[in-house]
Amino acid sequence: MIFDMHMHIEESTALGWQMSAADCIRAMDEAGVERSAVMTLTDLPGLNPQGLELIAEACERYRDRLYGFIRLNPAHLEASRQLLKQAITELGFKGLKLHPVSTLQHPGGAPTIDLIRLAGELGVPTLFHCGDEPLSTPLSIAQAAAACPDAIIILGHMGGYFHVDEALDVAERFPNIILETSAMPYPDKIRTAVERIGAERVVFGSDGPVSSPALEKQKVIISSLGDEAAGLVLGGNAETLLRLAA
Amino acid sequence: MTIIDGLVFLGSSHFGYELDAAAAFTGMDAVGTEMAVAVPMHPHRGDFAAANDGVAQAAEKSGGRLMPLCRVDPWEGEAAVAEVRRAVREGARGVFLHPSEERFRINDMLVRPVVEAAAELGTPVMVAAGYHLFAEPLQLGAAAQWTPDNTFVLTNGGQFNISGLSGFDAELALGNDNVHVHTTAMYREDFLEGVVAKFGPERLLFASAAPLFTMQYERLRVDLAHFSEAETELILGGNTARIFGEVSK
Numbered sequence: 001m002i003f004d005m006h007m008h009i010e011e012s013t014a015l016g017w018q019m020s021a022a023d024c025i026r027a028m029d030e031a032g033v034e035r036s037a038v039m040t041l042t043d044l045p046g047l048n049p050q051g052l053e054l055i056a057e058a059c060e061r062y063r064d065r066l067y068g069f070i071r072l073n074p075a076h077l078e079a080s081r082q083l084l085k086q087a088i089t090e091l092g093f094k095g096l097k098l099h100p101v102s103t104l105q106h107p108g109g110a111p112t113i114d115l116i117r118l119a120g121e122l123g124v125p126t127l128f129h130c131g132d133e134p135l136s137t138p139l140s141i142a143q144a145a146a147a148c149p150d151a152i153i154i155l156g157h158m159g160g161y162f163h164v165d166e167a168l169d170v171a172e173r174f175p176n177i178i179l180e181t182s183a184m185p186y187p188d189k190i191r192t193a194v195e196r197i198g199a200e201r202v203v204f205g206s207d208g209p210v211s212s213p214a215l216e217k218q219k220v221i222i223s224s225l226g227d228e229a230a231g232l233v234l235g236g237n238a239e240t241l242l243r244l245a246a
Numbered sequence: 247m248t249i250i251d252g253l254v255f256l257g258s259s260h261f262g263y264e265l266d267a268a269a270a271f272t273g274m275d276a277v278g279t280e281m282a283v284a285v286p287m288h289p290h291r292g293d294f295a296a297a298n299d300g301v302a303q304a305a306e307k308s309g310g311r312l313m314p315l316c317r318v319d320p321w322e323g324e325a326a327v328a329e330v331r332r333a334v335r336e337g338a339r340g341v342f343l344h345p346s347e348e349r350f351r352i353n354d355m356l357v358r359p360v361v362e363a364a365a366e367l368g369t370p371v372m373v374a375a376g377y378h379l380f381a382e383p384l385q386l387g388a389a390a391q392w393t394p395d396n397t398f399v400l401t402n403g404g405q406f407n408i409s410g411l412s413g414f415d416a417e418l419a420l421g422n423d424n425v426h427v428h429t430t431a432m433y434r435e436d437f438l439e440g441v442v443a444k445f446g447p448e449r450l451l452f453a454s455a456a457p458l459f460t461m462q463y464e465r466l467r468v469d470l471a472h473f474s475e476a477e478t479e480l481i482l483g484g485n486t487a488r489i490f491g492e493v494s495k
Binding site: 131160162181210214219 | 316356406407408410411431433434435436440459460462464466467471
């Protein structure tokens, strides 16, 4: 089973962003990806007030193929706490997504740590945008990993273009960090990650459908991990992490 | 169709990476690339003339597989312009500028004499793009406007941003008719396809920028995108051949 840990659905008229569940399914089918985690491009509460319903409806429509992550703004802490509880306990969402560049919330800030801990208590991981911009670098997110040792933190893009080596360093330091492979352009760094922190802590993602799940899957394949490790990275780990039925 | 990699770096870089012609050919053969545009790395001790000569010699021995560009440091002022003239006279097919590694802002007036010399010689300019402070998309667009009739090729889609937030400015840079972009490391497939849809297939060039990036993976970036056969032919080689000129084998 191949699982894409990072895909987007959005209908934000304010931003002109339109990515449908059908777009995701089409890209997944083209790539031979069975299941995906899906999330909005905007944060709740915020620009797209219907974001929760949008993801919930997509997951309902494509049951057993799409799994919701709720994207929240920790600055609105009480509202975000309620939305997170609702998403996980009532709607079956599988994770929390945080994008510090859009929320301007430092990963080590008290509201962010509060939400990550709540996600951990609810039994779901937190996927961070982790790239080259301030607020999103591996060293910034490491502050959260240190403060929340019982919560799983996934570094989406595993450091982007210029911070991949730092992502590897912080993943070595903090066992609650998992690296996600989308968008960063170095196949050999996936192999390095498996060698340094183990195949159990690396997961495939695409950042689709605007980036290509087919191409991103090939990045994992040409990193030459071997069948067992590749199986874990491409889907086995997601199955365990998100407690999916096989 | 002749497949041409729009950029490989040759030599040994001050910044710790290296690739020689033999290794480049091995990689190119493995993915079916016949030719490549070859650019010197930032040389040890800053000897750009020697680095240019090294790439020129590799090209001469390559049986037509390598098209050499010269690389200069605009901080060297008149000497940089003189080196452009010398290298082009001796066969360089264009001028390569790396604002980040040579520490200049691409739209600083310091750079203008080099860009204008290239235009005067009728040879295109390629710029290592996307580096914050030194080569942001709109800075690149501004520099391209100095010589609107001369081709400007920007590496990696004219940007480096893992949130996709530079795409807007990169499209504004492409509003200059002389600006072209490489496919390298551009993770947004919709951006690459958008370049073709909005600006035409003549504006997008396949490149690997090896050894910084991986020849096999960068080739897949084009192969798996949704381009027509005619578009793919231009992107994988036709555009680079038109801009930098194929040499006879």
